[in-house]
Amino acid sequence: MTEKPRQFTIKELSSEFDVTPRTLRYYEDQGLLSPERNGQHRIYSIADRVRLAWILRGRRVGFSLAEVGEMLDLYDLGDGRETQRSVTLQRCNERIKALEAQREDINATLKELQGFSALISNMVRDDQTGQWIHAETGEPVATFGP
Amino acid sequence: MTEKPRQFTIKELSSEFDVTPRTLRYYEDQGLLSPERNGQHRIYSIADRVRLAWILRGRRVGFSLAEVGEMLDLYDLGDGRETQRSVTLQRCNERIKALEAQREDINATLKELQGFSALISNMVRDDQTGQWIHAETGEPVATFGP
DNA sequence: TAGGTAGTTGACGTTAACGTCAACGTCAAT
DNA sequence: ATTGACGTTGACGTTAACGTCAACTACCTA
Structure with a gap:
């Protein structure tokens, strides 16, 4: 029964997530x-690992590091004074709205692509006319362009 | 019957899409x-307008200008030599894969948020204990954190 | 004791995507 | 003829998110 290490060196974590050590130090500089x-030497815990996963996914979906940091802060303010709580809720819901809009952009782009x-994959050159035609319908394929 | 203008000045187009003229000139510099x-003076056609919409949506979903330009080029190579065609198809499908992955990231982030x-919105402070409890179940809410 | 491995802290460099500013052109209206 | 409104071309500045490099440290190993 090998105890899974709940500690990570900077190299372990960075290579697991395929970023450079520099990146982890930079995130630390930025308070993330x-x-x-x-x-x-830095020692990363499992909690740090989870946060890192969050950060990187946030980056992938287009958030800036500052925005990611803000969202992590939202999670962290567990004291929950009322005003803070409502602000947190509002900011959180804004993020949700933005993400939903972005998902629509992605869906639209996907549809076009x-x-x-x-x-393209149905296009084929007609032997007689030399024109591009649809492989099954045989109809000529119109010009390109968005 | 007012003929809709199929021409646009730089200011018309930039303010319609809420970018600066500088941005449009920059896109032109980059060949987009x-x-x-x-x-x-620059005169933008409807086709330019469509391209611009494409560019901006591409940017919103996280593509770089270079990537957007590449994708626009894909559309434009209508001559369709075979090798070009297969490369186009491949690059296109790569983009599709990437977008689908990104959509999954967004879905995961959305779920957490x-x-x-x-x-948060179900949390409420218990009058006796001063603890945070769930508004309906009355059960204490555990600590925060991802 | 020397070397190798793994990490550290500055400090400066780089790239993309514009912003900002200066100097100039042009055309209609005053 | 001057004044704006609108646009133009450089040229330089800016920001985020790292990359790169140099100089250093600490520890293990042969």
Whole structure:
């Protein structure tokens, strides 16, 4: 029964998530991570690992580091004074709205790309006329362009 | 019957899409737009407008200008030599894969944010104990954190 | 004791995507 | 003929998110 290590060196974590050590130090500079220290070496906990996953996913969906940091802060303010709580809720719901809008953009883009992909893969050159025609319908394919 | 103008000045187009003229000139520098000229003034056509919409949506979903340009080029190569066509198809399908992955990231993030939002809005302070409890179940709400 | 491995802290460099500013052109209206 | 409104071309500035490099430290190993 090998105890799973609940500690990570900077190299372990960075290579697991495929970022450089520099990136982790930068995130720390920006207050997004705060690993323990063993002497001067950084020691990352499982909680740090979870936060890192959050950060990177936030980045992938287009949030800036500042925005990600803000969202992590939302999670962290567990004291829950009333005003803070309502602000948190509001900011959170704004983020949700933005993400939903972005998902719609993605769906629209996907739709066009998929249509375009299908068009291309169904195109074929007509032997007689030399024109591009649809492989099954035989109808000529119109000009390109959005 | 007022003829809809199929031409746009830089200010019309930029303010319609809520970007600055500088942005449109920059896109032109990068080869993403190529409006006509009336003397030294730029004149944008409907096709330019469509391209611009594409560009901006591409930016919103996280593509770089270079990537957007590449995708616009895909649309434009209508000559369709075979090798070009297969490359186009491949690049196109890569983009589709990436977008689908990104949509999954968004869905996951949305799920967490929605759960968090629901948690917050259902929290309420217990009068006796001073603890945070769920408004309906009355059960104490656990600590925060991802 | 020397070397190798793994990490550290500055400090400066880089890239994308514009912003900002200066100097100029042009055309209609006053 | 001057004044704006609108637009133009450089050229330089800016910000975020790191990359890169140099100089250093600490520890393990042969």
